[in-house]
Amino acid sequence: xxxxxxxxxxxxxxxxxxxxxxxxxxxxxxxxxxxxxxxxxxxxxxxxxxxxxxxxxxxxxxxxxxxxxxxxxxxxxxxxxxxxxxxxxxxxxxxxxxxxxxxxxxxxxxxxxxxxxxxxxxxxxxxxxxxxxxxxxxxxxxxxxxxxxxxxxxxxxxxxxxxxxxxxxxxxxxxxxxxxxxxxxxxxxxxxxxxxxxxxxxxxxxxxxxxxxxxxxxxxxxxxxxx
Numbered sequence: 162x163x164x165x166x167x168x169x170x171x172x173x174x175x176x177x178x179x180x181x182x183x184x185x186x187x188x189x190x191x192x193x194x195x196x197x198x199x200x201x202x203x204x205x206x207x208x209x210x211x212x213x214x215x216x217x218x219x220x221x222x223x224x225x226x227x228x229x230x231x232x233x234x235x236x237x238x239x240x241x242x243x244x245x246x247x248x249x250x251x252x253x254x255x256x257x258x259x260x261x262x263x264x265x266x267x268x269x270x271x272x273x274x275x276x277x278x279x280x281x282x283x284x285x286x287x288x289x290x291x292x293x294x295x296x297x298x299x300x301x302x303x304x305x306x307x308x309x310x311x312x313x314x315x316x317x318x319x320x321x322x323x324x325x326x327x328x329x330x331x332x333x334x335x336x337x338x339x340x341x342x343x344x345x346x347x348x349x350x351x352x353x354x355x356x357x358x359x360x361x362x363x364x365x366x367x368x369x370x371x372x373x374x375x376x377x378x379x380x381x382x383x384x385x386x387x388x
Contacts, residue, residue, distance in 0.1 A: 180205045180289055181240060181271035186378035188250070188267055188295040189304075196251040201269055203240040210272040212237050213248050215265050215295060229265060230255025252297070261329045261353035263297040294331075302329045304376045310383040315369060317387060322359040322369065326351040335380065336372040344369075 184200040191197075203209050214224040215231050224236075232251045240246045250267075257263045271289045303309075305328075312327040326332050334349040337359060344359070351357055372382045 180273075181209050181211055181269060181291070183267070183269055183291050183293055185293070186374070187293055187376070189376055190250065190252065190295060190297050192252075192297065192299045196249050199248040199250065199267065200245055201240065201248060202245045203242055203271075206242050208239055208241050208274050210237070210274060211240050211246065212270040212272065214268050215250070216268060217265055224268075230257065231265070233267075250295075257297055257299075259299045260302075262299070262302060262331050264331050264352075265295040265297065266292050267295045268292050294333075296331060298330075305330050305332065305373070306375050307381055307383070309373065309375075310371065310381070310385065313371065313385060315385050315387045318358060320358060320360055322387065323356055324349065324351065324359055325356040327354060329353045333374045334371055335374060336370075338370040338372075339366050341370075 181201055181203050184202065188197060188199055201211065201213075203211075212224070213233055213236055214227060215229050215233055216222065216224075216227050217229055219227075230253045232253050234249050234251075235246075238246050248267075248269075269291045271291070273287065309328050309330065309332060313332070314325040314327065316323045316325070322337070324334070324337075330353060332351040334345075334351065336343050337345040337349075349357060349359070366387075368384050368386045370382060370384045372380055375381055
């Protein structure tokens with residue numbers, strides 16, 4: 162009987178419980194650094210083949226056709242069970258904005274090895290893809306922390322609330338709450354110096370509680386007055 166191989170892809174953002182995981186929830190690449198290092202770890206019981214690449218948000222493009230100004234090494238590696246591997250990311254030539262952050266994504270695909278016991282049998286293999294945000298941060302731009310709330314403005318519209326991000330950073334808002342009740346259906350990803358409408362009905366309150374994710378993956382909460 163010929164061997165039938167079915168490869169199923171499971172996409173995750175962040176770490177998974179077994180197999181190859183990425184240490185950290187995001188990558189910050191300061192422009193004054195020659196390179197940054199990302200640690201991955203194989204928590205499984207078998208050697209895994211790992212493919213890694215960076216994309217600019219277009220998930221339809223295959224890794225070999227993606228054009229980003231970064232060199233990632235190694236792009237493919239074998240990671241033994243219970244051991245780690247460092248991924249090195251180096252900025253190459255290519256112009257990126259100098260006054261705001263640029264957003265990219267780091268992908269790590271964990272491909273399970275062939276099993277000798279399943280030779281000649283029909284096999285289903287699960288490849289797990291981890292995908293986390295990577296921010297290119299020009300010199301002089303502040304980190305995302307508690308102070309970033311000061312650069313967020315809320316205003317009322319006929320359709321709900323308008324959130325304006327005056328930061329030079331990408332800001333991830335996981336929750337918008339009024340009187341301890343969440344009013345957003347999904348997380349908001351605000352581009353630098355942009356604004357986004359929140360199609361949610363806000364009652365008579367004059368403030369909302371926002372929860373954002375900082376550089377280290379911590380959840381920070383602040384009450385902001387609606388102007």
